[in-house]
């Protein structure tokens with residue numbers, strides 16, 4: 544199993560990335576625009592928390608405490624492994 548560690552792999556495999564603000568009063572979150580991020584940072588840029596969050600800030604409150612959460616691709620018709 545290959546590791547999921549760059550923006551290019553996320554895009555190719557259909558992953559989605561949620562970016563959320565960790566400010567208790569804000570809680571703003573968005574789906575990451577992965578193609579735009581890859582355009583800006585490069586497809587080989589890491590997609591792990593420490594790679595991305597220093598480059599991001601909340602678009603609502605401007606906060607810099609950002610979290611990310613990776614959502615695996617939804618593949619209709621495939622069964623969960625047992």
Ligand SMILES: [Zn+2]
Nearest residue numbers: 564569601604
């Ligand atoms: Zn915020």
